[in-house]
Amino acid sequence: MFFQIIDILGTIAFAISGALVAMSKRMDPFGVLIIAFVTAVGGGTLRDVMVGIEPVSWMKNMTFVYVIIGSAVFAVVFRKRISYLRKSLFLFDTIGISLYTVIGIETGLIAGLHPLICIALGTMTACFGGVIRDILCNEIPVIFRKEIYATACILGGLTYFLLLHFFEDRNYLFVIVAVVVITVRLIAVRYKISLPSLYKKEELE
Secondary structure, three states: OHHHHHHHHHHHHHHHHHHHHHHHOOOOHHHHHHHHHHHHHHHHHHHHHHHOOOOOHHHHOHHHHHHHHHHHHHHHHOOOOOOOHHHHHHHHHHHHHHHHHHHHHHHHHHOOOOHHHHHHHHHHHHHHHHHHHHHHOOOOOHHHOOEOOHHHHHHHHHHHHHHHHHOOOHHHHHHHHHHHHHHHHHHHHHOOOEOOOOOOHHHHO
C-alpha cells in the first residue's frame, strides 16, 4: 500500500511538472495534457519495457490515468497560485525524481536484477519522463546539462543498498532515499554545485 502511495505521489509530481512546462510554452489544453502524461509515465514505461512487464503498469491501472488528468487540470486551474513557474517546476520535478528512483529500484529487485542494474533502472525511471518532456518542449533535457540531476538519483540508489540490511520495514528506507535525493538536489542548486565540464572555455567559443 505504501509503495503504491509513493508511485501515485510521484505521478502527481511529474504530471504537474509537465503541465507547468507546457503552460510556460503556451500550449493549448490538449498539449498540456499530453506533456503532463508523457512526463508522468515516460520513465516508468521505459522501465517496464526493459524488465519485460506487459502491458506496462499504467495501462493495467486506470488510477494513474485519472491521477494524471486530475493533476493536469489542477495545474491549469491553479496556475496563478503556482505562478512562480521556475520554483514550482523545480519543486515538483525534484519530488518526482526522488519518488520514482525508489519505484525503479524496487521494480528491479522484484525482477531479480543486480543492485547496479537496479540503481540504473531507478535513475532511468526518475529521469526519462523529464527527458521526453524537455525534448517535446524544445528544451535541452536537464539530465544532459551540468546540473546535479541524475547524480542525485544515483546517490539515492547507493544509499538504498547501503542501508537495505538495516531496515526490516522498507517503508522507512523509501523515505530516507527520497530525502537523500531531494537534499542532494536542493544543496546542488542552492550552492550552484555542478558536474565539471569536459570542454575548456575557449573550445566553447
